[in-house]
Amino acid sequence: MPNTVLYIFRQDLRTRDNPILSHLATSGHHGFTHLLPVYVFPANQVELSGFIKDGSKSPYPEARSRVGKYWRCGPYRAEFLGQAVWDVKESLEAVGSGLAVRLGSVEDAVRSLLEGFKTKGQKVGAVWMTGLEGTEERKDERDVASLCEKYGAQFKLWGDEKYFIDDRDIGITRPSELPDVFTTYRKTAEPLRERPRATLPTPTKGSLPPLPDASLIPNQAAPFSTPGSLHDLVESLVEPVKDFMPNIPAFPEAAVSAHPFKGGETEAQARLTALIQSGGMKNYASTRNGLLGTEFSTKLSGYLAQGCITSRQIHHALVGYEDGTDQTFEKADGFGTGENEGTKAVRFELLWRDYMRLCHQKFRAKLFRLSGFKGDEAYGDEAKAPKWKSPVKEQALADQDPKPADIARILERFNAGTTGMGLIDASQRELLHTGYTSNRARQNVASFLAKHLEIDWRYGAEWYEMLLVDYDVSSNWGNWQYVAGVGNDPRSEIRIFNPVKQAMDYDKDGTYVRSWVPEVAKLEQLVNVFQAWTALPEELKAAGLEGSIMVTDPVKKIIYNVDGKPQKPGKRPPHMVREGPLLPMAHTAEEGVVEAPQAVKAVEAVAVSAMASEATIRASSSRGELIKGPRSAVPGVEDLRRPVGVEDAGA
Numbered sequence: 001m002p003n004t005v006l007y008i009f010r011q012d013l014r015t016r017d018n019p020i021l022s023h024l025a026t027s028g029h030h031g032f033t034h035l036l037p038v039y040v041f042p043a044n045q046v047e048l049s050g051f052i053k054d055g056s057k058s059p060y061p062e063a064r065s066r067v068g069k070y071w072r073c074g075p076y077r078a079e080f081l082g083q084a085v086w087d088v089k090e091s092l093e094a095v096g097s098g099l100a101v102r103l104g105s106v107e108d109a110v111r112s113l114l115e116g117f118k119t120k121g122q123k124v125g126a127v128w129m130t131g132l133e134g135t136e137e138r139k140d141e142r143d144v145a146s147l148c149e150k151y152g153a154q155f156k157l158w159g160d161e162k163y164f165i166d167d168r169d170i171g172i173t174r175p176s177e178l179p180d181v182f183t184t185y186r187k188t189a190e191p192l193r194e195r196p197r198a199t200l201p202t203p204t205k206g207s208l209p210p211l212p213d214a215s216l217i218p219n220q221a222a223p224f225s226t227p228g229s230l231h232d233l234v235e236s237l238v239e240p241v242k243d244f245m246p247n248i249p250a251f252p253e254a255a256v257s258a259h260p261f262k263g264g265e266t267e268a269q270a271r272l273t274a275l276i277q278s279g280g281m282k283n284y285a286s287t288r289n290g291l292l293g294t295e296f297s298t299k300l301s302g303y304l305a306q307g308c309i310t311s312r313q314i315h316h317a318l319v320g321y322e323d324g325t326d327q328t329f330e331k332a333d334g335f336g337t338g339e340n341e342g343t344k345a346v347r348f349e350l351l352w353r354d355y356m357r358l359c360h361q362k363f364r365a366k367l368f369r370l371s372g373f374k375g376d377e378a379y380g381d382e383a384k385a386p387k388w389k390s391p392v393k394e395q396a397l398a399d400q401d402p403k404p405a406d407i408a409r410i411l412e413r414f415n416a417g418t419t420g421m422g423l424i425d426a427s428q429r430e431l432l433h434t435g436y437t438s439n440r441a442r443q444n445v446a447s448f449l450a451k452h453l454e455i456d457w458r459y460g461a462e463w464y465e466m467l468l469v470d471y472d473v474s475s476n477w478g479n480w481q482y483v484a485g486v487g488n489d490p491r492s493e494i495r496i497f498n499p500v501k502q503a504m505d506y507d508k509d510g511t512y513v514r515s516w517v518p519e520v521a522k523l524e525q526l527v528n529v530f531q532a533w534t535a536l537p538e539e540l541k542a543a544g545l546e547g548s549i550m551v552t553d554p555v556k557k558i559i560y561n562v563d564g565k566p567q568k569p570g571k572r573p574p575h576m577v578r579e580g581p582l583l584p585m586a587h588t589a590e591e592g593v594v595e596a597p598q599a600v601k602a603v604e605a606v607a608v609s610a611m612a613s614e615a616t617i618r619a620s621s622s623r624g625e626l627i628k629g630p631r632s633a634v635p636g637v638e639d640l641r642r643p644v645g646v647e648d649a650g651a
């Protein structure tokens with residue numbers, strides 16, 4: 001009697017180092033005669049209306065986010081995911097198996113399969129899937145478990161083995177035991193190079209149980225039609241979500257995507273090999289804070305998020321290079337010379353990824369809560385949490401300033417990259433054009449929204465969820481919480497990124513901002529590139545920027561004093577003196593200049609938005625006029641250059 005096992009692929013889109021496939025390929029005792037691998041594009045996370053070809057209506061609500069009502073999965077990840085699914089399908093076909101693609105809720109798709117097999121008198125002995133952390137994913141697991149009970153199939157949830165240190169080895173028996181500070185956790189995990197388990201055998205041709213006969217495999221339920229090619233698949237996924245905001249600007253001529261990579265296990269392996277061969281891994285520690293180009297960091301995040309590659313595969317490839325045992329890397333600089341600063345730093349970052357997931361396990365739905373993990377009693381008084389500004393009247397405090405309608409406009413500009421804050425705008429435009437932006441830029445963007453503008457950080461997290469090609473529920477929401485100061489950053493009260501200083505440090509010649517914000521490209525001085533409103537009227541005129549909203553109404557003005565000495569009230573700002581070829585801005589505020597807590601030279605003086613109404617602080621602008629606005633941001637700023645290996649300073 002045939003006995004089929006259904007393997008529902010999720011964020012484990014690979015054939016190598018895959019516990020389920022490895023088990024089925026190598027264990028002679030599983031008892032299944034057939035295997036049907038399935039991938040379900042989940043209707044609550046991926047918009048599926050593009051798969052309806054007969055004009056009928058989708059039975060599911062649009063896949064939009066809870067707070068901002070953005071698409072859950074925008075065009076970049078939709079394409080990447082489509083490629084990843086197709087690649088695993090082709091890899092399975094290459095070993096004599098295959099993949100059934102299904103569209104709908106996971107529950108509906110599995111029910112339809114179980115019902116269809118039952119109708120044809122076929123036994124489904126088990127449904128297997130990899131356990132995930134997300135609230136929705138866990139509900140899917142419960143739903144599938146109930147269906148299995150109803151249809152008499154065994155349900156098995158396998159461990160998610162795409163992480164660096166395997167769950168069985170982390171030394172924590174309950175999620176509540178996880179330390180709330182990364183450093184403490186890291187110390188329990190060191191030495192990192194010795195921790196990962198071995199990778200698992202890859203199925204060879206003919207080693208997996210065969211597919212059930214095609215005539216027995218139940219069809220996709222109406223009204224969706226399954227795609228017949230990768231092209232169809234990607235088009236159906238992308239079409240409904242490609243116009244994710246009104247008036248998407250044209251791709252800037254001088255800009256180049258830092259993430260031109262395709263999804264899938266095959267591409268992931270190729271990227272990993274190329275990174276080691278080119279010296280990208282060796283140089284990682286010194287390049288990871290770069291902003292431009294494909295080589296400044298690994299760009300493995302999208303593959304890790306979908307499980308196209310595992311952390312331990314990365315680790316073992318590095319070991320082969322470090323130990324000189326894998327001849328693929330024999331020409332690479334550092335071959336056979338042991339762990340180096342670069343490879344060590346990569347392992348360190350992979351541990352951060354593990355930690356974010358473990359925090360998700362510990363805090364569960366608190367990951368999505370405005371007051372974050374810190375809302376927990378263990379972190380103290382909830383009332384002390386910042387009063388977040390909201391674009392929604394019902395969620396805003398009665399005396400919120402700016403008013404909700406103004407916050408809505410600020411958010412639109414934040415998303416579109418027209419705030420007038422160069423680094424933030426460049427990053428947001430890079431994101432909306434490519435689906436990727438660097439870790440450095442992400443930290444600044446999140447800090448700007450949460451700490452400078454004090455806007456409900458979940459809007460930013462959901463915007464990222466829509467647009468990031470590498471969106472990962474634990475890493476995204478965990479990092480947003482961390483930077484917003486409601487997560488597990490032990491120094492969250494004082495940590496605030498100054499995006500002008502950060503731009504000075506990491507975009508030293510302004511190429512990054514000029515590439516993605518072409519309007520400011522003609523401005524000569526860096527300080528003007530990073531905040532266009534600081535340029536002199538004649539410079540603005542020459543650049544065609546006089547009427548730009550980034551100049552006439554910047555969302556935030558940051559007073560940046562390069563020598564760290566706040567100026568005496570009334571003194572003419574030195575940049576107006578215009579001595580020297582590239583004079584850094586040293587604007588000063590008449591009130592409100594606050595030195596950073598540490599010996600930091602950047603000084604942010606005031607939170608000034610021309611969109612704001614109430615005057616609580618007066619500051620002098622580059623044009624010498626008084627500008628008014630609320631005192632909103634935490635006044636101290638800190639130099640957040642994090643040398644790799646100094647984990648407390650941010651994920």
Ligand SMILES: Cc1cc2nc3c(=O)[nH]c(=O)nc-3n(C[C@H](O)[C@H](O)[C@H](O)COP(=O)(O)OP(=O)(O)OC[C@H]3O[C@@H](n4cnc5c(N)ncnc54)[C@H](O)[C@@H]3O)c2cc1C
Nearest residue numbers: 297298299300301349353439442443471472475476479651
């Ligand atoms: C506000 C914010 C949101 C973020 N959202 C995501 C997200 O949705 N998905 C995601 O994978 N990462 C996220 N990150 C973490 C980090 O920015 C990305 O992992 C990194 O930029 C991806 O590029 P890379 O693969 O070249 O990273 P590399 O610098 O090459 O790092 C190697 C790998 O380490 C892991 N890693 C590095 N930094 C972190 C970190 N801070 N937290 C967790 N894992 C890390 C990633 O898997 C990454 O691929 C976010 C960071 C911030 C500040």
